[in-house]
Amino acid sequence: MTDVTILPTDDTLRLIEALVFASAEVVPMKDISALLPEGIHADVVVKVLKARYAGRGVEVVEVAGGVAFRTALDLAPRLRKLIAKPRRLTPVAMETLSIIAYHQPVTRAEIEHIRGASLSQQTLDQLLELELITPKGRRDTPGRPTIWGTTAGFLSYFGIKALDELPRRDDLLIDRG
Structure with a gap:
């Protein structure tokens, strides 16, 4: 028997997108999984969202065991003029x-x-x-x-x-x- 990948619906993608957007912290994969319908895997949802945001001003990234929105790497230096730099470590x-x-x-x-x-x-x-x-x-x-x-x-x-x-x-x- 083969393992079939079930793709998320647009509604499911919107829900997870809103969760990641609304969170000030990295969203753990287990939290994403908790919101998904049976048979849909968090890693598949993240992969689809990453593809959807690839090349945009913000991107979906996997970091610290979860998912977050981050400014596209190529744009970050141009934004530093207006946005306060994070506190640097000594x-x-x-x-x-x-x-x-x-x-x-x-x-x-x-x-x-x-x-x-x-x-x-x-x-x-x-x-x-x-x-x-x-x-x-x-x-x-x-x-x-x-x-x-x-x-x-x-x-x-x-x-x-x-x-x-x-x-x-x-x-x-x-x-x-």
Whole structure:
């Protein structure tokens, strides 16, 4: 028996389009699935919507395990003149975030060890405020330090679906040979 793909109706596409448009956050695939009639798969709906918006001023993108509207990449630089730029991360915050992304779950002491320098609370506060990191529990060691990990906001901020889309650490090393 073959698996038949059932295409969504225009009404179903409009419903999911409205959901994604109305949401200030990335819409998880499970939320899309919850609104679909039986037999229609969220990935098929997203594929149709992506095709419908391809080449337009806004596009449907899969990011952080869900779907969102984003400005077309080729138009974004021209819009920066009128739209406020998102808050940029300091070099220390970016370095800290990179360490957390690649070594999570990781404690502050481990971050400091990898960086070779102390880490200010202000840096962690900035990453927390931007919802790029979150506490993931406590390490079962003396002092029970907080362990940190990235969030879905991290994935969204960098426009990736999952952590496995990050470049491999080996690819980031400079070959001096």
